[in-house]
Amino acid sequence: MAMLSMDIATTFINFTTRCGRHHRTPPLSGIRTTVPALFFKSSPIKTHSLSSKTLPCLPRTIFSTSDFSKANRCRRFSVSATATTTPQSEDSDVSTKIPPDNRIPATIITGFLGSGKTTLLNHILTADHGKRIAVIENEYGEIDIDGSLVATKAAGAEDIVMLNNGCLCCTVRGDLVRMIAELVNKKKGKFDHIVIETTGLANPAPIIQTFYAEDQVFNEVKLDGVVTLVDAKHAGFHLDEDKPKGVVNEAVEQIAYADHIIVNKTDLVGEQEITSLVKRIRNINRMAHLKRTEFGKVDLEYVLGIGGFDLERIESSVNDEGAKEDHAHHSHDHDNHHHDEHDHKHDHHHSHDHTHDPGVTSVSIVCEGSLDLEKADRWLGTLLLERSDDIYRMKGLLSVKGMDKRFVFQGVHDLFQGSPDRLWGADEPRVNKIVFIGKNLNAEELEKGFKSCLL
Numbered sequence: 142m143a144m145l146s147m148d149i150a151t152t153f154i155n156f157t158t159r160c161g162r163h164h165r166t167p168p169l170s171g172i173r174t175t176v177p178a179l180f181f182k183s184s185p186i187k188t189h190s191l192s193s194k195t196l197p198c199l200p201r202t203i204f205s206t207s208d209f210s211k212a213n214r215c216r217r218f219s220v221s222a223t224a225t226t227t228p229q230s231e232d233s234d235v236s237t238k239i240p241p242d243n244r245i246p247a248t249i250i251t252g253f254l255g256s257g258k259t260t261l262l263n264h265i266l267t268a269d270h271g272k273r274i275a276v277i278e279n280e281y282g283e284i285d286i287d288g289s290l291v292a293t294k295a296a297g298a299e300d301i302v303m304l305n306n307g308c309l310c311c312t313v314r315g316d317l318v319r320m321i322a323e324l325v326n327k328k329k330g331k332f333d334h335i336v337i338e339t340t341g342l343a344n345p346a347p348i349i350q351t352f353y354a355e356d357q358v359f360n361e362v363k364l365d366g367v368v369t370l371v372d373a374k375h376a377g378f379h380l381d382e383d384k385p386k387g388v389v390n391e392a393v394e395q396i397a398y399a400d401h402i403i404v405n406k407t408d409l410v411g412e413q414e415i416t417s418l419v420k421r422i423r424n425i426n427r428m429a430h431l432k433r434t435e436f437g438k439v440d441l442e443y444v445l446g447i448g449g450f451d452l453e454r455i456e457s458s459v460n461d462e463g464a465k466e467d468h469a470h471h472s473h474d475h476d477n478h479h480h481d482e483h484d485h486k487h488d489h490h491h492s493h494d495h496t497h498d499p500g501v502t503s504v505s506i507v508c509e510g511s512l513d514l515e516k517a518d519r520w521l522g523t524l525l526l527e528r529s530d531d532i533y534r535m536k537g538l539l540s541v542k543g544m545d546k547r548f549v550f551q552g553v554h555d556l557f558q559g560s561p562d563r564l565w566g567a568d569e570p571r572v573n574k575i576v577f578i579g580k581n582l583n584a585e586e587l588e589k590g591f592k593s594c595l596l
């Protein structure tokens with residue numbers, strides 16, 4: 142018998158503040174949902190004062206909640222593809238598929254001043270990969286030094302566009318939107334990938350948000366991943382830097398948002414220093430892949446086409462997280478937090494290292510069992526409402542009662558995307574895995590909250 146009628150959509154929640162701006166309102170296709178309904182919609186539907194629209198490329202829900210007072214003024218959301226589970230006692234079949242995404246991929250290259258971003262970019266542009274790359278360079282100040290450094294070597298670049306006079310994450314974000322729109326409008330079909338090099342002082346969050354908040358960008362371009370360069374010699378100083386209250390430490394933020402991390406300039410330091418830096422990086426971000434290198438020399442597949450925001454690839458992020466350093470001589474420094482398949486139901490643990498950089502850390506929860514959908518939805522919804530400023534990124538793979546497919550999700554602050562993916566195997570243990578990266582995360586609390594949603 143049906144306990145709940147669940148409309149499961151690929152969901153995207155967007156908490157950007159679009160207040161005061163006028164948005165066109167195309168017809169909404171699909172369901173409407175409420176703020177906490179991340180996984181499902183229960184009636185009645187509340188719409189608040191939302192404007193809504195349909196986005197052709199991806200099934201998604203967008204709505205805004207981070208700042209409730211603000212949100213009530215300017216929230217918007219939209220949904221397209223939906224799927225319905227059958228009643229729990231019947232064989233449920235979630236038919237939602239993550240559709241092919243043909244948008245142009247874009248990679249953000251970030252990293253502290255002097256960490257080797259331009260060097261990496263030159264490596265990308267001069268390598269033989271057959272991709273036509275459009276580059277967006279962000280430079281502080283009017284003289285585009287990096288631009289000229291890149292341009293001289295960039296025979297492979299289809300276009301190099303400079304964004305001067307400010308940092309992408311703050312003043313020139315609107316310019317980024319215009320620039321991407323212009324690239325797409327004028328040069329679509331002439332390039333295969335966009336690479337954006339940020340200034341060394343950029344906080345990646347608003348740049349990431351641009352890809353979801355701005356329709357002109359979202360409809361044509363998908364964020365492929367955030368690649369962060371870390372200067373093996375100087376990163377420690379930057380990570381240590383005490384910032385005034387309310388001011389972010391960019392070096393920490395850049396690591397926290399990364400999908401792939403490149404510890405560069407390893408020629409300048411010894412093994413011990415690198416190992417200790419890697420440990421520190423891992424404590425901030427367990428989810429990202431990590432490579433050590435000199436002069437940005439990494440395989441191009443490590444930088445382009447990484448799918449850091451693709452639901453299809455969530456599994457590789459949450460499985461084995463913290464163990465992905467690609468380095469022949471390195472013994473991985475991660476907690477053993479993998480679930481023992483023979484553990485009993487609800488046996489679980491989280492991993493969380495309190496030793497360094499207590500501000501920004503990773504918390505992972507792994508436990509077997511099935512979730513009460515309604516409770517999980519409420520828990521995650523509340524968590525995002527209350528803590529989305531502090532939750533930088535999260536990814537997860539969930540086992541939901543009554544759902545014979547795994548539910549995968551990922552989020553960046555108050556952006557949330559989730560969808561059922563493949564069927565659970567007949568003998569496969571239904572293990573939930575979630576990783577959070579954020580500020581002042583309380584591992585015990587997160588675990589307790591999650592556990593309370595298990596049946």
Ligand SMILES: Nc1nc2c(ncn2[C@@H]2O[C@H](COP(=O)(O)OP(=O)(O)OP(=O)(O)O)[C@@H](O)[C@H]2O)c(=O)[nH]1
Nearest residue numbers: 253254255256257258259260341405406407435436
């Ligand atoms: N020794 C050494 N030097 C490197 C390495 N990678 C880059 N460099 C040098 O470090 C300097 C800074 O490199 P860039 O690529 O300009 O760094 P960036 O991150 O673009 O710098 P900003 O634009 O100032 O943020 C240059 O002189 C590079 O040649 C490396 O692995 N080892």
